[in-house]
Amino acid sequence: MEQDILTQAEVAQRILSGKTLLLAGDERLLAQLPKGKWIGGTIPYFITPSQGGLSSREKIFVTDISELAVSIEIKAYDENALGQVYCEEGDGGFSVIIIPALSPAHLAFALNAPNYKNFGAKPLVGWVSGVHLDDLGKATPKVFDGLTGESHGQKAVVMRVALAPGRAVDVGIVNIFEQGAGDILTFKEDGFSCHEVAVNGVNENFADYIKRNGLDTKLPLVADYYGVKVNVSFQSVGDSGGEVKFYAPVFSGARYKHARPVENYADAFSAELIKLGLSGDGIAFSCNCILNYLYLGLEGKGTASFVGPITFGEIAYQLLNQTLVYIKAH
Amino acid sequence: MSIPPKTKAQWTDIVTGKKTFELKFLAAKILLGRLVRHVAEDPSADNVLAAVDQLHTLYEKNSASPAVQEDMQNIFG
Structure with missing residues (x-):
């Protein structure tokens, strides 16, 4: 399961060869990709396997889930339809959702997901797309449906993944923050x-x-x-x-x-992995928060086997903040 | 793996907070964060039953998950 930062040409080649991909990158790059089995969201920040945290408008972060996926469906949801995100037909599998930051779909999901009908009926994981921090207020976060080639600034895009026989996934989070000793x-x-x-x-x-x-x-x-x-x-x-x-x-x-203050992100992250009994084995996808990237200085630093987009919000069944979210494949 | 029937006492014990388990299945923990609070606010039989029903359904729909199987072992032995 490849997770790496690649050039647009390398990503296009993988799409054309039929790979099932989750993509994150600059809007200009995603908009020029060929149609295929992929969804994507805009963001130019990543945790990469070789260089740790970095910002790039020239490369795309690729999570290849072809090994897990026997088939996929992709659908866009507006803020009203999102209430049905846990109600779609089909047994097993999981869904990946990407929502444009500050869109009606983002606000609706954030407030209402815990009360959606059939909450948690299938694993749901994903992230909130964003923009380069220099472009705040100038550019609009987008999501892409690779099958149709359409992009959306107001709707969420969801990829439903039917798992290959014998495969299963769990969704998890790594949150280094603990409640402090202060007031309730x-x-x-x-x-x-x-x-x-x-x-x-x-x-x-x-x-x-x-x-x-x-x-x-x-x-x-x-x-x-x-x-x-x-x-x-x-x-x-x-x-x-x-x-x-x-x-x-x-x-x-x-x-x-x-929250209690965190002295050192790397140390706290390692301690949390040990506490959770979690290794990097089988991690099929992960994403982390732009606030962790900024406040904890992740540029140039790695987070073990957990690589992927740096996001404006993380989704593990519901919206989360300042949290690493992952899919573990079995 | 089959999920034990909702008539088992452990389901009620969980949603009423009578017993607390260290669970692995993230969706159940998020759901229980809300259900336990709602049941504490309104411990009527109907509300307890509704909470058990919701939790049981969640586990049933995710019965293939290794985290769910671990939770079932932990709760029911």
């Missing part, structure tokens, strides 16, 4: 922003709380979902009495704590 934070409503937070049950303005307590907003909020740590990253903190914005929604009822 809860929110009245689900959403990407808030004014109020309940701190150990007492309401106050969240921006004021963050400033008064000197919270490092490069560290996420962390909720414990039956032993799995789910992050919500900070986007911005308003002035006194103002609004706090997040890159993923907070959910009412969930109990969050601000």
